[in-house]
Amino acid sequence: MMKKFREKVVPEISGYVCDRCGREAEAHDGEAEELLSIDRVGGYCSIFGDGNRISVDICQHCLKDVLGEWLRIVPLRFL
Template structure:
């Protein structure tokens, strides 16, 4: 015999980018929901944020690129033959990793 208990579960229904304010939902037709970045951690001993402090950040994909772009390493997907099987024939496979400069020609500026 099985016994059951009631359980309350919360799920994220929407997310707002902390940098630009873009609101993202799972039904977003531009795919922003699946490309967002959520950082969430507790500061450790001696952390500049404070011992045990809760630190979090939500960014849309454009703000991740614009904020962290110069430090991101973006490599093409790789399957057994070096391509992403589900998209084979749909997306061209670059021969080298895609740089942020190539992702954003004319918009990326090096820091001095």
């Protein structure tokens, strides 16, 4: 029996764009490594709606600007 093949296209991430400020980062550079990506589905009591998808990609600069005063930053040696 002879094998048959077909082409398969698989998308890959080439970069990121911050949803807040529009800053762009290539996929494997240092800035992209610090991007925060949230992607989840709201549950039964969610203020966003049961079953609704909630997502955001935000750069480290915007994360600090928006949530900085509430972030707990612990040096690695204490983890």
